[in-house]
Amino acid sequence: MFVTNPNQFREATPLHAAALLAKNDPVDAPTRIIQANEPLFCEGDESLVVYEIVEGVVRSSKILCDGRRQVISFGYPGDIIGISHDCRYHNDCEAISKVIVRPIRKNVCSPTATTDPQFCQRMLSYAAAEINSMQEHFMMLGRKSARERVASFLVTLMHRVGNRGDGGIAFDLPMSRSDIADFLGLTIETISRSLTQLRKDGVIDLPNAHHVIVRRTSTLRELAESDV
Amino acid sequence: MFVTNPNQFREATPLHAAALLAKNDPVDAPTRIIQANEPLFCEGDESLVVYEIVEGVVRSSKILCDGRRQVISFGYPGDIIGISHDCRYHNDCEAISKVIVRPIRKNVCSPTATTDPQFCQRMLSYAAAEINSMQEHFMMLGRKSARERVASFLVTLMHRVGNRGDGGIAFDLPMSRSDIADFLGLTIETISRSLTQLRKDGVIDLPNAHHVIVRRTSTLRELAESDV
């Protein structure tokens, strides 16, 4: 599932790729390797396949004509990207780090397209989870303050890719401040200020700009929803 | 499709309920009638069925513990609501006007659930369209100004339910200012001011608070994306 749901733990997610893609699903196409900052596909491209991310992190985004960008989601291993209803990709997708993806099936183009029922069922479950997850992101963009958004974002990553370690839960931030800003509907300066504030408050450590250690997880979780 | 995509015309939508639900889809459950302001279901309720809206308008929303609300979408006739991946509804759903809904199928609860393949295929197409559509709404909430959001909202409704008439395209706004505000991530005062501005600029007419006539459609469409 995409990282769009800051309040839902990975453990609570009923399915992820391991469960979604049974071993007997035919995977004829070879995996693709995309270097950091290279595109996987662009908005408007013909949508031939759906990808599963095997390794690395991707960024799905849309851009307005005047250059404003909205990052839709960050895709991590296990996530499925490129689902479309009309044979066109509806967003850009670029690699943030070196990425390995696996084309898993011809895309779902029309109601008349014939697809393996079992696969279809699984994709539907995944799409439903995705929709539910995106609804959480609406709440973030529409109703949360800058601090809450940043806290929510960190909580999501913490549960998704965090490693319990010495005095906290650690994880990387492979994406740039600009990516985070465009994901949360803020500016890079606001992201930076919010992170600094969390650091000064002792909630997190920032050994460097792309590594986070959450010291006080419950505090962070509270900050994700309380406007105080 | 939900009204979450301000820049996509209804004509461009590749499928809606008429196409989605073939006549031979078994519909055993009777239609339900919900009066205005009555709930259809609530977040957390057991998700037994997916509904198709036959008549009226519904509001799907989520609420934070401190009362902040985000309206996810407004559902119009032909839309499908209540899709879930885990047997629980993930948002509240209430009738804005008198509503008739048709339970169309037991919900998609798990990958092991057995479902008619053809139905599943159609639901997947619908879900994919829904995801693509929600991505547009992200752009609105994350990157558009108040005026752009209101203009985008009106453009969407214009294409969805507008009627070409005397010197413009007319349609109703059955939802309250509060509903619109919570949909666009703004306040009722900002909604009111934006609509007043559009009226004073001669872009729209507001015969009353719940009826709109778009006079200059191309101007409105430009305002939906240009920050000027």
Added chain:
DNA sequence: CGGTCCTTTGACACGCCTCAATTCATGTGG
């Protein structure tokens, strides 16, 4: 006619954006 609720309008405050400068991390060539 009076009550209630919704909408509109106004005045002001504040959070985030904008613009600018500084610091930091990384890589390159001498």
Added chain:
DNA sequence: CCACATGAATTGAGGCGTGTCAAAGGACCG
């Protein structure tokens, strides 16, 4: 190993758009 360049991140100062609070207007209904 150290200057230097380059791009990203941080920090600061100030402005603006939207939120907040308050009051007035309108629609609806008993």
